[in-house]
Amino acid sequence: xxxxxxxxxxxxxxxxxxxRKAFDWRYTPGLGQYTAxxxxxxYAPLLILVIYAFNSSSMITVWQGFSFRWFLRIAQNAxxxxxxxxxxxxxxxxxxxxxxxxxxxxxxxxxxxYFLGRNTVVMMINMPLVVPEIIVAISTLVFFSAxxxxxxxxxxxxxxxxxxxPFAILxxxxxxxxxxxxxxxxxxxxxxxxxxxxxxxxxxxxMPAIAxxxxxxxxxxxxxxxxxxxxxxxxxxxLPVYVxxxxxxxxxxxxxxxxxxxxxxxxxxxGAALFLGxxxxxxx
Amino acid sequence: xxxxxxxxxxxxxxxxxxxxxxxxxxLAIGGSxxxxxxxxxxxxxxxxxxxxxxxxxxxxxxICIAGIDVAALPPQQRPVNTVFQSYAxxxxxxxxxxxxxxxxxxxxPERDIETQVATTLDMVRLGAFAQRRPSQLxxxxxxxxxxxxxxxxxxxxxxxxxPLSALDLKLRKEMQSELKRLQRETGITxxxxxxxxxxxxxxxxxxxxxxxxxxxxxxxxxxxxxxxANRFVAxxxxxxxxxxxxxxxxxxxxxxxxxPERITLRKAAGMAGRLLGRIETVxxxxxxxxxxxxxxxxxRIRVRLRDTGAGFDPGQEVAMDWAAEAERELxx
Amino acid sequence: MPLKRTLLLIAPPALTIGIxxxxxxxxxxxxxxxxxxxxxxxxxxxxxxGYIQFLFQRDFDDSLIFSADYIIIxxxxxxxxxxxxxxxxxxxxxxxxxxxxQSAERRRVLLFFVTLPFWINTLIRTYCWILILRDEGVANIxxxxxxxxxxxxxxxxxxxxxxxxxxxxxxxxxxxxxYSILERLDPRLVEAAYDLYASRWAMFRRVIxxxxxxxxxxxxxxxxxxxxxxxxxxxxxxGGKKLLIGSLIQMQFTSxxxxxxxxxxxxxxxxxxxxxxxxxxxxxxxKEARP
Numbered sequence: 001x002x003x004x005x006x007x008x009x010x011x012x013x014x015x016x017x018x019x020r021k022a023f024d025w026r027y028t029p030g031l032g033q034y035t036a037x038x039x040x041x042x043y044a045p046l047l048i049l050v051i052y053a054f055n056s057s058s059m060i061t062v063w064q065g066f067s068f069r070w071f072l073r074i075a076q077n078a079x080x081x082x083x084x085x086x087x088x089x090x091x092x093x094x095x096x097x098x099x100x101x102x103x104x105x106x107x108x109x110x111x112x113x114y115f116l117g118r119n120t121v122v123m124m125i126n127m128p129l130v131v132p133e134i135i136v137a138i139s140t141l142v143f144f145s146a147x148x149x150x151x152x153x154x155x156x157x158x159x160x161x162x163x164x165x166p167f168a169i170l171x172x173x174x175x176x177x178x179x180x181x182x183x184x185x186x187x188x189x190x191x192x193x194x195x196x197x198x199x200x201x202x203x204x205x206x207m208p209a210i211a212x213x214x215x216x217x218x219x220x221x222x223x224x225x226x227x228x229x230x231x232x233x234x235x236x237x238x239l240p241v242y243v244x245x246x247x248x249x250x251x252x253x254x255x256x257x258x259x260x261x262x263x264x265x266x267x268x269x270x271g272a273a274l275f276l277g278x279x280x281x282x283x284x
Numbered sequence: 285x286x287x288x289x290x291x292x293x294x295x296x297x298x299x300x301x302x303x304x305x306x307x308x309x310x311l312a313i314g315g316s317x318x319x320x321x322x323x324x325x326x327x328x329x330x331x332x333x334x335x336x337x338x339x340x341x342x343x344x345x346x347i348c349i350a351g352i353d354v355a356a357l358p359p360q361q362r363p364v365n366t367v368f369q370s371y372a373x374x375x376x377x378x379x380x381x382x383x384x385x386x387x388x389x390x391x392x393p394e395r396d397i398e399t400q401v402a403t404t405l406d407m408v409r410l411g412a413f414a415q416r417r418p419s420q421l422x423x424x425x426x427x428x429x430x431x432x433x434x435x436x437x438x439x440x441x442x443x444x445x446x447p448l449s450a451l452d453l454k455l456r457k458e459m460q461s462e463l464k465r466l467q468r469e470t471g472i473t474x475x476x477x478x479x480x481x482x483x484x485x486x487x488x489x490x491x492x493x494x495x496x497x498x499x500x501x502x503x504x505x506x507x508x509x510x511x512x513a514n515r516f517v518a519x520x521x522x523x524x525x526x527x528x529x530x531x532x533x534x535x536x537x538x539x540x541x542x543x544p545e546r547i548t549l550r551k552a553a554g555m556a557g558r559l560l561g562r563i564e565t566v567x568x569x570x571x572x573x574x575x576x577x578x579x580x581x582x583x584r585i586r587v588r589l590r591d592t593g594a595g596f597d598p599g600q601e602v603a604m605d606w607a608a609e610a611e612r613e614l615x616x
Numbered sequence: 617m618p619l620k621r622t623l624l625l626i627a628p629p630a631l632t633i634g635i636x637x638x639x640x641x642x643x644x645x646x647x648x649x650x651x652x653x654x655x656x657x658x659x660x661x662x663x664x665x666g667y668i669q670f671l672f673q674r675d676f677d678d679s680l681i682f683s684a685d686y687i688i689i690x691x692x693x694x695x696x697x698x699x700x701x702x703x704x705x706x707x708x709x710x711x712x713x714x715x716x717x718q719s720a721e722r723r724r725v726l727l728f729f730v731t732l733p734f735w736i737n738t739l740i741r742t743y744c745w746i747l748i749l750r751d752e753g754v755a756n757i758x759x760x761x762x763x764x765x766x767x768x769x770x771x772x773x774x775x776x777x778x779x780x781x782x783x784x785x786x787x788x789x790x791x792x793x794x795y796s797i798l799e800r801l802d803p804r805l806v807e808a809a810y811d812l813y814a815s816r817w818a819m820f821r822r823v824i825x826x827x828x829x830x831x832x833x834x835x836x837x838x839x840x841x842x843x844x845x846x847x848x849x850x851x852x853x854x855g856g857k858k859l860l861i862g863s864l865i866q867m868q869f870t871s872x873x874x875x876x877x878x879x880x881x882x883x884x885x886x887x888x889x890x891x892x893x894x895x896x897x898x899x900x901x902x903k904e905a906r907p
Contacts, residue, residue, distance in 0.1 A: 026717040028816065035714045035726070038707060042733055042787070045744035048754055052747060105629035112622030121630045127637060132845025132889070134862045135644075135882045136637065138869055142647050142879065143640030145657055162636045165629055185339055186372040188359040190386035191437065200385070204376045216735075223737040226847050230869060240739050247743055247852065251750065259740045270735040274728065 046263060053260035055253070070257035080258065083242035086153065090228075090238060091221040094160035095168075099214040101161070102168035103206075110176035111184075128163040136163060137230035144231065152236030159231050160224060164217035171216070171277060175209035208276045215273035219266050285473050286313040286336065286441060291345030293331050305331040307497040308345070313441075313475065313490075318467050320476045322484040323494035324520070329477045330445060332494070336475065337366045337443050350440050360389070365434035366443040370450075371426050373418035379429050380405070380414040386437040404436045407466065424455045431463075435470060442467075444476045448483065460487055481521050485509065493517050515539055515614050525585050529613075532558065539614045544588040546610035549575065549602045557603030561585060563596055577602060641886070648879035656873045666880030686864070690884075693861040696775065697844040700782040701790075704839045705832055707783070708790035712831075713824060715791075716798045730791050742781050742848045749777055749853070773855035781849035786842060790835035797831030798824070830899075837896045841889045845882075861885055 056067030074080055105125060109118075128136065140159045149155055187201040225240040232241055239262065246255045288311040296302045306328045313319045321329040334340045336347060338359035347355050354362050365386065374382055380401055387397045405411045408428040418426055427447060434442055444463075448456045464487050467474045478484055484491050485505045492502045493516075501513040512518035515526060518541040525547070529538030552560055561579035568591075575587045575596060585604060596602060617625075648666040650658035665674075670687060672680035715726045733741065748754045749771040756768040771777060805823055847862035854860070859867070861881055868878025 028714070028717070031710055031714045031717075035711050038711050038787075039729055041784070042729070045741070045748060045784070046736070048747055049740070049744045101628040101632055104625040104627075108617075108622050108625035112617045112625060113619045115619060115622055115626070121626055124633045124638060125629055127633060130841060130889075130893070131637075131641075132842050132862070132885065134845040134847055134865050135641070135886055138865060138878060138882055139637070139640035139644045141869060142644045142875070143636070146643050158636055162633055165633060169629070182368050182370055182372040183374060185359070186366070186368055186374070186433075187385070187389075188339075189337060189364075189366045190433065191360045191389040192385075193360055193389075196389055201374060205374075219735055223735075223739075225737070225739045226866075230866070240737060244739055247739075247746070251746060255743070256747075259737075259743055262737050263740055266736050267732070270732065 049256060049263065050260050053253070053256040055256075070253040071261070074254055074258050074261070077254075080239070080242060083237050083239045086156075086236055087222055087239040090153065090156050090160055091218050093157045094164050094221040095214050095218040097157070097161040098164035098217045099168045099210060102165050102172055102213055102217075103210060105165070106169050106172040106176055107202075110173055111181075125169060126166055129166050133226040137227040140227060141230045150233070152231070152233030155231050155233075156228060156236055156238070159227055160221045163224070163227065164220055167220050168213035168217040171209045171212040171273075172206060175206055179205060212273045212276040215269050215276070219269045219273075223262070223266060285315040285317070285350060286311070286475075287346075287348040288312070288332070288336070289346050289348070291332075291335060291342045291347060293328075293335060293340060294343045305497055306335070306342075309497075309499055311492060311499060311502070313473060315473055316467075316471045318464070318474045318476070318487060318489045320478060320484040320488040320491045321494055322478055322481060322491050322520075324479055327494040328497040329479075329494050333366075333443050333445055333475065333477045336441070337364055338362045363440040364443060365437060365439040365441075366445065367430045367434045367447045369445045369447070371418075371430040373426055373429055373433070375418055377417075378414065379410065379416050379418065379421070382418065382429055383432045383436050385433065390437060400436055404432045407435070407469070408432045408462075423450055424459070427451065427459060428462075431466065435466070435472070438470070439472065441473045441475060444474060446477055446479070448478075449480075456483070463487060485521070493520065495520075512541060512612060512614070515541070518612065518614060523586065523588075526614075527559075527583065527585070528581075531580055531583060534613075537615065541612045541614055542606050542610055544574070544586040545572075547585070547587045547604050547606045549587060549589065549596060549604060551596075552601035552603045557605040559585065559604040561602060561604065563598050563600045563602055566596065566598055575602075577604070644879045645883050648876055648883050650876050652874045652876050654873060656869075656875065658875050663876075666876035669874075669877050670880070670884075689859050689864055690861055690881075692775075692858070693844055694888075696779060696782065696860065697840050699779055700786060700843040701836050701840045703779070703783050704787050704790040705836065708787055708835065709794060709828065709832070712791050712794035712798055712828070715795055716801070727792075727795070730788050730795075734788050738785055738848055741785060742852050745777065745781055745784065745853055746772065749780075772853060773857065775854075775858065777853040778850050778858070778860070781853040782843050782846060785846070785849060786839040789838040789842075790832075793834040793838065794828050794831040797834075798828055801827055833896045833899045837892055840892055844889065845885055 051063075053070060054066050054068070055063055056069060057064035109122065136159075140155070140162075144150075144155050183205065184197060184201055187197045192200060223240065224238075225244060228238045229241045229244065232238060239258075243255065243258050243262070246252070246258070288309055290308055290310060291306065292304065292308045293306040294302050294304045309328075309332060311332075321332060323329045331340065335342050336349070338354065338357060338361075342355055345355070346353050349362060349364060359366075374385065377385070383401045383404055384397050387400055392400070401414070402411065405414055408431055410425060410428050410432065413421065413425065413429075418429060421429065427450075430447070447463075448459050451459060460483060463474070463476075476484075476487065488505055490502060490504055491508050493500045493508065495516050501508055501517050503511075508517065508521055512521060512524070518524040519526060523544050524541045525544060527540045527542065528536070529540060530536040532540055534540070550557060559579050561577040563575055564578050564584070565576045567574040567576075569588075571590065572588045573591050573595060575589065577585045577587060579585055587604065647658050649662050649664065651661060651663055651665065653659045668674075668680065670690070671682060671684075673683040673685075674680060711730070715723055715730070718726060746753070750756075751768040751770075751772075753771070755771055756765070759765045759769065801824075805827075806819065810819065845862045845865075846860065847866055850858065850860040851863050851866075854863075865878045865881045868874045868881070872878075
């Protein structure tokens with residue numbers, strides 16, 4: 001039996017305070033340390049990568065001092081520059097397209113009327129989150145081959161737009177729900193027609209959420225590997241696909257450096273999106 | 285000014301099915317009137333207001349504002365503005381931009397807008413706050429901005445949805461007289477929704493008491509207070525003793541309503557009043573003293589007496605009396 | 617908003633995903649019944665070859681020989697996906713409970729750190745483990761410097777390293793749904809349990825776990841589905857030698873040029889995942905029905 005059971009009614013007074021602490025259900029001994037350990041498990045490997053990337057030694061195993069040389073070497077690699085440019089172009093197009101699509105979708109779902117098949121559409125929008133990437137990848141590949149579309153870059157833009165939609169729609173939908181309808185009703189009451197209402201009330205109030213959604217979409221597009229690998233063709237290699245190719249050839253300081261760059265870009269953008277999300281909530 | 289004719293409203297909800305929030309209501313509200321819809325929560329008063337504002341469309345019936353049937357018109361085409369319960373001030377605009385919004389949407393000339401915003405802000409005594417954001421204002425100030433914003437376009441009718449419910453007592457009293465003053469100055473018809481009977485009595489020219497989707501009685505405050513049409517109104521407005529007719533040896537289907545302050549007490553010794561009872565509790569309320577008296581069949585009567593020094597004590601037998609015009613016989 | 621405008625606004629996302637995701641998935645199913653084109657792609661006639669290959673290999677004289685190779689890969693993938701799910705559940709549940717017990721401010725910080733890995737490239741998160749596990753990696757250097765080993769341990773390229781990579785990738789997916797369901801828990805329930813002399817273990821078994829279970833089912837699906845189809849962990853940490861379904865499918869569309877077989881495999885995992893999803897929905901619904 002546990003000590004709580006024993007101590008409950010007949011505890012001598014001098015033990016009472018110590019035992020009462022054991023009664024606090026919010027405190028479980030060792031759980032804090034355990035959670036810290038899990039966080040170390042999640043972040044230590046990333047930290048090791050970053051440390052390696054700044055190691056001036058070409059021998060990966062020895063620390064020889066801090067240096068940017070591998071980053072400089074990457075900057076001089078034309079293939080990496082091309083791949084980065086592809087990634088950027090695809091991410092920008094996919095972000096703009098998916099954010100616009102997400103905005104209309106969020107408005108329809110949060111402000112629109114109920115229509116037959118609404119639940120099916122909601123499920124469809126969330127599909128890219130549930131279906132394993134490999135299935136999305138080969139389905140997309142099969143589709144473009146079936147309709148005979150061979151432009152790798154355009155195909156990638158379309159594929160990325162599709163799986164970015166659920167990420168872009170989420171913050172916009174949340175914001176519309178939190179906002180409630182009273183502000184829009186007030187606008188309507190004050191003689192704004194539908195377009196003026198959207199232009200002067202809904203859109204400005206949604207802006208932080210739209211920005212957050214766009215950033216999420218951008219990061220997801222930039223990070224995508226499997227779908228890009230399957231759909232891309234010779235001229236449309238994206239950065240993660242190129243980096244994967246480098247990794248297959250072996251562990252090199254260059255791989256560490258380019259991986260660190262990708263890591264930091266994700267961190268910066270996600271940090272910005274989460275900051276916008278918090279401001280969003282404060283405004284509401 | 286406003287004619288509501290045969291209006292009803294049903295909502296269909298997924299879990300409960302159709303709910304009839306408003307059951308065939310008729311109502312006529314005149315120009316420059318301060319009119320109040322009064323009732324407990326869920327009585328349909330807010331639904332009626334939202335129907336007049338155009339935020340809901342009636343299931344049946346017609347609504348005419350200034351002679352025009354508006355039932356099919358959206359809110360932006362009705363000469364009606366609303367002060368929302370939560371104010372619904374636009375957080376991304378300054379106070380002046382909020383107040384100017386309706387005028388801008390109506391495409392008034394910019395010069396007119398400026399003067400109109402300034403006079404309206406002065407009217408609610410917020411001239412100094414024009415460039416602030418709503419989030420930088422106190423609750424009472426936000427309330428005034430909401431008022432100014434709704435008044436600026438000079439609508440025919442102003443709708444107020446429990447506008448004072450979020451304010452504390454002192455501020456509420458202040459805003460009551462402020463609202464009354466604004467209504468007199470502008471001559472605009474005000475329609476106020478509230479569940480606070482004191483507020484309704486203090487401010488309104490006329491009151492409609494609502495209950496379970498129906499209007500039970502429409503009349504001036506004194507009229508409603510002194511001549512309640514039925515049990516619900518008598519009980520909801522002010523305090524009332526509802527005495528079963530049988531106790532007073534009258535028709536058993538009747539209920540007799542008497543206000544506590546209209547009853548007089550005498551020592552029971554041998555005297556026969558309208559009712560006899562025994563004092564249970566005595567509560568000192570400052571100006572008044574409240575006596576709770578048990579009568580036959582375990583019924584209780586509350587009596588309020590101006591404190592004259594010659595009080596009564598718990599356990600004492602008393603006789604109660606009231607003037608004939610102080611009582612109302614109610615059938616329901 | 618009128619119905620017409622609602623439909624007009626829902627059309628862009630519905631059509632984009634319908635045309636470029638739903639229809640392609642149906643085309644992939646159709647492709648699984650076609651014949652492989654040796655140069656990639658498919659051709660007629662319609663056959664069941666894609667599915668027959670799960671169990672048989674076609675010999676030169678067109679006769680079928682039983683071969684367990686692919687079934688073993690499928691079973692291994694299932695086993696690793698289930699193991700990943702269980703380990704994530706065991707590791708994640710205490711973390712979720714710990715976060716629920718914290719103050720609002722600390723909760724926000726902890727949630728941020730649990731969510732963040734989700735937004736970091738899986739390719740890079742997986743690669744980090746190569747740096748740790750390989751022969752000259754951090755782990756082996758550490759053990760050598762401690763004097764515990766003289767020869768590097770073969771930590772990489774086995775089922776263990778794949779499992780580690782999968783758990784590392786998907787752990788946040790388990791913590792978040794369990795957290796979000798425990799967050800709604802009424803503290804008075806826990807206090808009542810303690811008041812009634814429950815020990816910590818009894819409290820966990822009789823109060824917390826039953827309440828966390830619907831969240832655990834959601835988390836299990838969120839981990840199981842992508843783990844079953846995962847490509848990067850088996851490819852980078854398994855060395856591409858020990859195949860899993862994900863890498864097997866990928867191979868059919870690249871080096872092996874056997875699209876129908878790849879499409880058949882992906883059709884089968886889609887069905888498995890749909891079944892898991894249905895199971896999850898049923899389990900969660902049962903839990904909600906029973907107070």
